[in-house]
Amino acid sequence: MVLELLAGAYPESATGLKYRTPFELLVAAILSAQCTDKQVNKITGRLFEKYRTPQDFALLSVDELAGEIKGCGLYRNKSRHIVRTARTLLERYDGRLPESRPELESLPGVGRKTAGVVLGEAFGRDTMPVDTHVFRVARRIGLAAGKTPRQVEQELLACIPAGQRMAAHHRLISHGRRVCTARRPKCPECCLRELCLFPS
Incomplete structure (x- = not known):
């Protein structure tokens, strides 16, 4: 459910970094x-x-x-x-x-x-990198409860199907940057507000 809602809100799922190699x-x-x-x-x-x-x-x-x-x-x-x-x-x-x-x-x-x-x-590997946005959003919406990035990564690897992890990584980052910000999250605008554990 969470992944589908994020995919609807953020159909693009690619890195924002520009590179050729x-x-x-x-x-x-x-x-x-x-x-x-x-x-x-x-x-x-x-x-x-x-x-x-x-x-x-x-x-x-x-x-x-x-x-x-x-x-x-x-x-x-x-x-x-x-x-x-x-x-x-x-x-x-x-x-x-x-x-x-x-x-x-x-x-x-x-x-x-x-x-x-x-x-x-x-290299197209099935990884689940956890940055500050992924860490914060995954914990707030209940995808993970770990207290360290490594723990959160392991929980996300267990609950996000293979082949969808990098897309989920990018969508969690987008959501963390645009809506679920560290300070003053925009809870009324959130596509996940019905599922969220974070007190708004």
């Missing part, structure tokens, strides 16, 4: 932490015209890349992670992005959520 998606996903997709796309629109491959990014200094991505939060840390990741890809994987979760999560700045996004979007 799995590596570009990884860079965009790293940049997206505590930054809007709109701002990331503004930065990567310019960035990916100059630098597109791990080889390109590996040649940059951390300060050079920091200057290019200054418009997003935590840009110095993100710059360090991206440059180190590019160099690691060249050293360990011949410049290719690995397609396994443990290998992706071993890259600097890549956690479980970012690895899940890359696996699901770029």
Whole structure:
């Protein structure tokens, strides 16, 4: 019922990040932490015209890349992670992005959520990445009760059918951004208000 209502409200179910290759998606996903997709796309629109491959990014200094991505939060840390990741890809994987979760999560700045996004979007894996929006909305509407993103992910994997998980991920994010916001959720506008556990 919840998935059908979300599908009706958000028929589109794709990432808002713009990318052409799995590596570009990884860079965009790293940049997206505590930054809007709109701002990331503004930065990567310019960035990916100059630098597109791990080889390109590996040649940059951390300060050079920091200057290019200054418009997003935590840009110095993100710059360090991206440059180190590019160099690691060249050293360990011949410049290719690995397609396994443990290998992706071993890259600097890549956690479980970012690895899940890359696996699901770029490689078509059946993942259920849990960001702050997915975590909040899933708990409010009763899809999950876990207290950590990992617990919520496991609960969502158990209740969302295979093949529908990335679409559900995107729809939960859309709902969290547009309606079920962290502060002052728009409960009267919510397509799930009859099912919601959150006191409005």
